[in-house]
Amino acid sequence: MEEPIIEVKNVSFCYPPLEVLEDVSLTVKKGEFLAIIGPNGGGKTTLLKIILGLLKPQKGEVYIAGKRVEELGKWRSKIGYVPQTAQIDYTFPITVEEFVMTGRFGLIGLGRKPQAHDWEMVRKALREVKMEEWNKKQIGELSGGQRQKILIARSLALEPEILILDEPTTAVDPESSESFYELLLRLHEQGITIITVSHDVGVVAQYADSIACLNRRLIKHDRPEEVIREGVLEEMYGREAAFFHHGTIPHIVVRETPPER
């Protein structure tokens, strides 16, 4: 857990006239489990998309494994991504297992067909999210939570070195959500670098190595247990908002939904 695998350097991004990210820098080490929290509109999804190279920042650079994200090339196929709202046409005539296989297309390469090993990885990924019995179903037949699970399975199927997740448990029931975080922990133990955006501060604080608070600007805490002290967490669940104080800039985390417990 020494070498940096993701480096975000002085990134600024705006959807004119709205400034979404201001001079954001972030270093994620190989094997680190980072959770990004912050209010809606704070730029979390935008930051993930910049890290993935889907959006180009007006200022700053992103490096992954030492290469500029625009020049990643084949390395791209080692990044698993679970979007918050996937722009997927669920009427598309494709089965669950074929859908999960699409995650491996970058690895398989142009003009080649999936081999037995690829299908084995797809089955393994579906087992991880407990969807193996649904493998032959058309993706449109799935519920919202199940759709989320196959998105996760697709990101696992490519045997990722980096896993980037944007509120992965939003549509999933609490039980599946818990087993999902257990799964992330197992992957983390295997040395996979994980970045997840979450609203559920209490949960991610248990699992993550570090927490980054993002609201236009980013502040990273390498020791979450010190930042989110016992008292602070209770306070967050009981109130509309919680303040974090660190360094010279106090920042605020606003909860959008009432607590579910």
Added chain:
Amino acid sequence: MEILRFAFMQRALFIGLIVGVLGATLGVFVVLKRLSFMGAGISHAAFGGIALGYFLGWDPILTAVIFCISVGIGISMLIENNRIKEDTAVGIFFTSTMALGILLIGLKEGYNIDLLGYLFGNILAVSREDLVISLAIGVIIAFSLYFFFKELVLSILDPEMARVIGLPVSFLHHLLVALFALFIVISVRIVGIILVSALLTIPAATALQWSKNLRKVLVLSSIDSLGCVLGGLALSYYLDTSPGATIVILATVVFFTTFLLPLPLKKK
């Protein structure tokens, strides 16, 4: 089969075979990517391309292919960053390229009657060279679809993920448009540019009602399309009707028959 006695009919049926299978396969991608209207626009733009070819004294079909691909790129440029909506952009190119065609024909001395053949098809005009060209283009289309099959699937199903794993999404989009333009070349004699897009839309739309399995959809679409193209050609011979129009009407009848069938019959 007296229909097979005529050399032109043999050639038309042979091209019909290629057109039927490839139109159906390409059409599944076109329909799934919701490019039906774009396809109609681009095939109509072929009229402008053919007229331009005549006007400049170039090969009309070749000019039309390059023209159509340019129109496809032009539409993509207009809709980039959502500045203009796609249907608006298609609507603009659809009409302006046809207007250009009419203008150029007017400017050229001596109206060439063969333009009607391009618009509505003319199976009597199918030459030996047409056979060779159709076969060559058919191989290009079939190979491209085979080679880029899974990449096309992902870029249509989930373009964002396609970009994350590094697929050239805009290249794949332009590839589809280019294949579309090439398809116009091989089907122009049979159905004409006005009706070409029907071959890329109707059999695929019919097959998508029958199955939710992509491979089955491709097979069903091909069978439907082949039946309609060859059946339509034969029917037009006996009924003495326009081949292109007969093919399209036949395909439409199959589509609506499928559409009106009760759901349980169509499941899987």
